[in-house]
Amino acid sequence: MIRLEGMTKVLRDRNGAQRVLFDGLDLAFRDDVRSVAVLGRSGSGKSTLLRILAGLDLRYDGTYVADGRQVSRQPSAAARFRREKVGIVTQHYDLLEDRNVLRNVLLGVEVRGVPGRRVDRKASVARARECLELVGLGGFERSRVNTLSGGEAQRVAIARAIAKDPEIILADEPTGALDEGTEEDILQLFARLQRDGRHMVVATHSETVAQHCDVRLLLTGGRLVSVE
Numbered sequence: 001m002i003r004l005e006g007m008t009k010v011l012r013d014r015n016g017a018q019r020v021l022f023d024g025l026d027l028a029f030r031d032d033v034r035s036v037a038v039l040g041r042s043g044s045g046k047s048t049l050l051r052i053l054a055g056l057d058l059r060y061d062g063t064y065v066a067d068g069r070q071v072s073r074q075p076s077a078a079a080r081f082r083r084e085k086v087g088i089v090t091q092h093y094d095l096l097e098d099r100n101v102l103r104n105v106l107l108g109v110e111v112r113g114v115p116g117r118r119v120d121r122k123a124s125v126a127r128a129r130e131c132l133e134l135v136g137l138g139g140f141e142r143s144r145v146n147t148l149s150g151g152e153a154q155r156v157a158i159a160r161a162i163a164k165d166p167e168i169i170l171a172d173e174p175t176g177a178l179d180e181g182t183e184e185d186i187l188q189l190f191a192r193l194q195r196d197g198r199h200m201v202v203a204t205h206s207e208t209v210a211q212h213c214d215v216r217l218l219l220t221g222g223r224l225v226s227v228e
């Protein structure tokens with residue numbers, strides 16, 4: 001489903017010095033693998049890797065293939081790929097504070113809308129409500145985003161990411177703000193999405209989250225290595 005080959009990315013720090021973040025990194029899902037946990041020290045590049053997989057960061061060398069097709073580094077093609085295939089839970093949630101919870105999740109549903117085709121607003125609202133129920137936030141539809149706790153905001157971000165039923169779900173520390181019970185509920189939801197055929201890449205520092213993934217990889221020295 002997802003394959004990265006020889007991915008190299010070089011950064012420049014504030015002083016203009018070069019730093020090789022990814023150095024010929026390879027990543028491939030075996031047929032039986034639905035979820036991959038990416039572990040690694042702070043600053044090793046986990047979020048950057050997810051941004052590349054999402055088609056948000058296009059400045060790298062190497063090959064990225066998803067669903068048998070090379071993902072273009074041309075911005076509009078990458079945006080189309082993202083719109084059609086990817087749901088992403090970012091580390092800082094990136095919710096829009098001027099919209100209520102329902103409208104934030106609706107952004108995830110309607111982003112898949114094909115340009116020129118009318119959006120079925122009623123069906124979109126029903127889907128957004130369903131996703132809020134799935135993350136345990138039924139009843140929060142009208143809440144303002146800036147009144148939410150960290151864990152509630154994180155679950156809104158998860159609801160938005162899964163709302164369009166994407167083939168690839170990318171999640172950056174998706175349970176970092178959740179208590180143990182809520183984390184377990186979200187991990188069960190992720191397991192269900194995988195049983196339904198979705199693929200996930202999860203960046204995490206949590207051993208619990210990593211153990212719920214099929215494969216665990218450590219990002220170190222600019223490459224991914226297998227860990228138990």
Ligand SMILES: Nc1ncnc2c1ncn2[C@@H]1O[C@H](COP(=O)(O)OP(=O)(O)OP(=O)(O)O)[C@@H](O)[C@H]1O
Binds near residue numbers: 013
């Ligand atoms: N646009 C950029 N320009 C320069 N450096 C960057 C840029 N984006 C990220 N970095 C640097 O790249 C490194 C990797 O960052 P990234 O956020 O991917 O790490 P991470 O493994 O997700 O860290 P954490 O576990 O703390 O979230 C960091 O040292 C960061 O400062």
